[in-house]
Amino acid sequence: MARAVPADPHDGEALAKRIENRWALTMVGLVALLVAMVIFTGLHWATMPPSRVETINPSTLHVAGEFVESNLGSAVEADGSITVRIVGQQYSFTPQCIVVPSRTPVTFRVTSADVIHGMLITGTNINSMVSPGYISTFKTRFERPGDHLMPCHEFCGTGHEGMWANVKVVEPDAFARLVGPTRRASCDL
Amino acid sequence: MSGPLLRNRWFVGSVGGTFLLLVFSVFVGFVWLPSAQDDSLFKGLLNSICSAAGVPRSWLGEASAPVTSPVKVSEVVMTPTTLDGPASSGAVGRGGTLALRCTMCHGLRGVSNSQTPTLAGQYASSIYKELRDFQSGARVSAVMAPFVADLHDQDLRDLSAYYASLPRQQSPATQDLQSAPDVVATGAPMRNIPPCGSCHGRLTAKLGVPWLELQPRDYLKTQLEAFARGTRRNDTSAQMRNIARNMTTEEIDASVSYYTGGQ
Known part of the structure; x- marks a missing residue:
């Protein structure tokens, strides 16, 4: 025999519905806010999943291709832009000193020869993982001359704290004097 | 079962809403945001979807050709398996025979008495790499060059295995x-x-x-x-x-x- 349900003096069902509705709206609002933030940063600051994925064999970087030692550093392209190529390895960046002109489009191409490293350039929004097997590519532009540090920011082993490089931004005419006949420049000693 | 579920407005609202959100997010992540990138490799529907999905592609193929080095640099490819495995690891006995030519500088059992390096207990990978570099001229030595000139790759692996097998000196x-x-x-x-x-x-x-x-x-x-x-x-x-x-x-x-x- 079914027991008679006592009348609910507080109208529990309607109350539960109100609370459910309120929570549902809060959650939808949160998700909408997050998606809107992603869209805003994506459109206005061009933040993106790192780059077009580009792979490379990390064990043969020094043998052939664009990451051979003599091709590292800043390269002057035909259109006047600069391509900077850097190899990260336990425990240094090569080249250790990177020189680029101000007010010029710069494309960084960075890869690792061994483990996962990272790089960021202080005072800028340049910040990337440097992974073996992948080339991190990003484009930027330095407005003012100045010196920046470029530490490895991903723990890469017992010598990690000694791994950093210098980035020198110089006036375009000063940069032009540093460029050799091979159209490459670095400020390594 | 589907009848009662579809009549439940909580079910329809939450599952349907989540699905719509998924469709919209996919559009944002795979089409809208990649298309906003200022790069030809992101233009077009297929390109933007592939870039967001992480399909590997070479990016700067049109950049200037690499500058090759005027001096010889090391071309030895070292991976953890370079000297590992039955075919690639060296034979200690054969290396010992070959090492007779090395003893006058590097010592009878790999312990040097002169200003040449001690090789006993050295890592095989290090010995192999240096021998290859002496051979290619990446590492210059008037003394070492003639000794390695006529050695085959397997000889270098055998020598490396032999010296790696010798006991290291006791460290003080x-x-x-x-x-x-x-x-x-x-x-x-x-x-x-x-x-x-x-x-x-x-x-x-x-x-x-x-x-x-x-x-x-x-x-x-x-x-x-x-x-x-x-x-x-x-x-x-x-x-x-x-x-x-x-x-x-x-x-x-x-x-x-x-x-x-x-x-």
């Missing part, structure tokens, strides 16, 4: 990391110098890098200074030159003294 107590100079144990991070021990043993080792303990003083000092001046350049991608050129004379002396056992 002064080799303890507690008594090591700062540059060996901690480096000088403010001047771009990681600790020697992070690649050369005691702390950690790096593939292709030698174990340095109990090497002759003159040999170590000459090589370290050659790296610092850039006259020795067979270190892959300048990994040792980067460090040696930042070291002070005192740090060079201190690390050399430590690795010679304080002789």
